[in-house]
Amino acid sequence: MPPQIEIQAANIVIRGDFNPAIFHPSWFASYELIRQEEADAAKIQIVHPDAAVFSTDWLEFNVMRDRFLASTKLESHYDSIRDLVISILGLLSQTPLKAMGFNREFHCRLQSVEAWHSLGHKLAPKIYWEELLANPGMKSLTIQGTRSDSLAGYIQVKVEPSNIIEHGIFVTVNDHYILHSDKPSSASSEAIEILNEYWNLFLDRSLNIANTICKLEGEE
Amino acid sequence: MSQSDTLIDIAQNYPSEQNLSTLEKNVIGDRVLQVQDLLFESNSDDVDYTGFRHRNGSTDAVGVDTSKILFSPPPQPIGYERFQAIQKWEGQVISVGEETFNAQLAPLIGEKDAQQEAELYIVDIDPSDHFLIKPGAIFYWSIGYLDGRPSGRIKASILRFRRLPAWDANELKRAKLKSSRLEDLLNVEQ
Numbered sequence: 001m002p003p004q005i006e007i008q009a010a011n012i013v014i015r016g017d018f019n020p021a022i023f024h025p026s027w028f029a030s031y032e033l034i035r036q037e038e039a040d041a042a043k044i045q046i047v048h049p050d051a052a053v054f055s056t057d058w059l060e061f062n063v064m065r066d067r068f069l070a071s072t073k074l075e076s077h078y079d080s081i082r083d084l085v086i087s088i089l090g091l092l093s094q095t096p097l098k099a100m101g102f103n104r105e106f107h108c109r110l111q112s113v114e115a116w117h118s119l120g121h122k123l124a125p126k127i128y129w130e131e132l133l134a135n136p137g138m139k140s141l142t143i144q145g146t147r148s149d150s151l152a153g154y155i156q157v158k159v160e161p162s163n164i165i166e167h168g169i170f171v172t173v174n175d176h177y178i179l180h181s182d183k184p185s186s187a188s189s190e191a192i193e194i195l196n197e198y199w200n201l202f203l204d205r206s207l208n209i210a211n212t213i214c215k216l217e218g219e220e
Numbered sequence: 221m222s223q224s225d226t227l228i229d230i231a232q233n234y235p236s237e238q239n240l241s242t243l244e245k246n247v248i249g250d251r252v253l254q255v256q257d258l259l260f261e262s263n264s265d266d267v268d269y270t271g272f273r274h275r276n277g278s279t280d281a282v283g284v285d286t287s288k289i290l291f292s293p294p295p296q297p298i299g300y301e302r303f304q305a306i307q308k309w310e311g312q313v314i315s316v317g318e319e320t321f322n323a324q325l326a327p328l329i330g331e332k333d334a335q336q337e338a339e340l341y342i343v344d345i346d347p348s349d350h351f352l353i354k355p356g357a358i359f360y361w362s363i364g365y366l367d368g369r370p371s372g373r374i375k376a377s378i379l380r381f382r383r384l385p386a387w388d389a390n391e392l393k394r395a396k397l398k399s400s401r402l403e404d405l406l407n408v409e410q
Contacts, residue, residue: 007302013270033383035348057301069272074303075329076362076378079310083382090385101270156271163276174271200328 003115003214006165007107010078010203011060011071012085014191016097020063023052033087034059059084082199089188089195097187099153100194102175104206108214109168116167122216123159151194152178157209171213173206303378305329305364311338313357319343321353325361345379352381 024047029039038056045053052063058080060071068088072081089095110116120138129136144156153176162168177194179187307330311323320339327333342353352359359381366376 005304008304009274011272013272015270031385033385035346037348071272074301074378075305075364076303076308076360077380079360079382080380083384087384099270101272103270103272105273158271158273160276170276172271172273176270 003108003110005106005108005210005214006168007073008075008105008210009071009073010075010081010102010104011069012081012195013101013103014068014085014089014097015066015099016068016095016187018063018065018068018095019049020052020065021047021049023047023054023061023063025054025056028084031087031091033084078203079199082195086192086195089192093185093188095188097179097191099179100177100191102177102199102202102206103172104203104210105170105172106210106214107162107165107168107170108210109165110214113167116161116169119169119213119216120161123213149198151198152180155205157213159213169214171210173202173209175202175206301366301368303362303364303366303376305362307331307364308360308362311359311361313353313355313359315355316342316353323359328360329362340379344377345381349381352383358382 025034025039025042025044028034029036034056038059042054042056045055047054050065052061054061058072058074058077060069060073062069062071070081070085072078089097110119123141124138126136138159138161140158140160142156142158144154147153147155156174156176158172158174160170162170164170175198177191177198179190308328309325310328311325314322314324314337316322320341322337322339324335325338326335342350345353359379361377361379363375363377366374
């Protein structure tokens with residue numbers, strides 16, 4: 001059986017200055033960003049001037065004073081996450097923003113324990129470590145690359161053994177954008193433009209990265 | 221445990237000179253720090269780091285000490301639902317009838333044939349979304365496997381309409397127009 005992606009999630013993170021107290025599910029429903037039924041059924045962990053954390057059946061939402069996160073584990077709702085963030089940025093266009101990140105994570109099942117070890121050796125050759133450590137093994141590997149588009153930022157990929165799937169790997173992709181605009185309203189527009197233009201590209205690229213890494217185990 | 225039970229329990233265990241508002245502040249402060257530490261990766265020298273992922277091995281982002289919080293989180297589920305799309309389209313409503321609506325479909329995942337038209341039943345849409353079914357409305361239609369349920373895998377169809385505040389649609393139009401102009405420019409240069 002070829003390597004298979006079994007679990008995945010995607011999220012959008014924004015760094016800036018936020019007021020968590022306003023992010024109550026009822027606020028979202030009042031602007032029809034989520035259904036009223038979703039707001040009523042939301043599991044609220046906290047809504048406070050320093051933090052807002054709640055979840056619905058498809059959305060995990062967390063805001064601190066300097067960080068904003070919208071996440072989903074349902075591939076059917078990846079576009080809804082983007083739309084939700086666009087809406088929020090549009091409604092709160094005066095919020096100072098500094099950076100935005102698209103993140104996707106995958107748990108991939110490999111064919112066998114031998115394939116799992118083989119992939120670890122390919123990504124992190126042990127030849128240099130065997131003189132220094134007994135039984136060296138790859139615990140975590142992070143590789144960062146520059147962007148191939150005109151935007152400021154980077155792309156970072158992290159690979160680890162999966163703690164959920166036996167003989168699996170955990171791949172995460174962070175697509176980081178630096179927001180340069182001096183005025184809050186410009187930063188918001190810039191972030192909205194990036195979400196409109198690059199979210200689908202990010203989904204395709206991150207899936208390609210994960211699939212390529214998972215399939216390395218089978219290559220000689 | 222109800223919220224009021226938790227507050228009483230905390231009040232009984234704290235020095236009597238602390239009033240409830242101070243207690244609440246301390247407890248929430250602790251809670252905020254717990255959430256902050258657990259959610260975001262701290263091993264970064266970039267103050268504007270935007271990486272986030274669930275803890276490897278965890279099905280949820282937040283695992284908290286319930287002895288110090290005002291809200292008791294729901295019990296962690298043994299598994300969680302996850303959806304893997306095998307086919308996904310972005311659709312735009314063309315016209316709306318009494319029982320059906322017509323839409324243009326552009327494939328996003330799966331077989332990427334040319335755009336096609338489809339007729340969909342309004343009854344297949346959640347009643348609370350019916351007001352969104354208008355000519356020009358955008359929706360996302362996914363067909364795939366819903367896993368993580370105790371009863372096993374099911375093949376599911378999920379259709380969700382795009383929700384944007386009205387004036388944001390203009391921003392979107394402007395952004396798309398700008399993108400379209402850039403595309404034309406690039407095509408000319410080639």
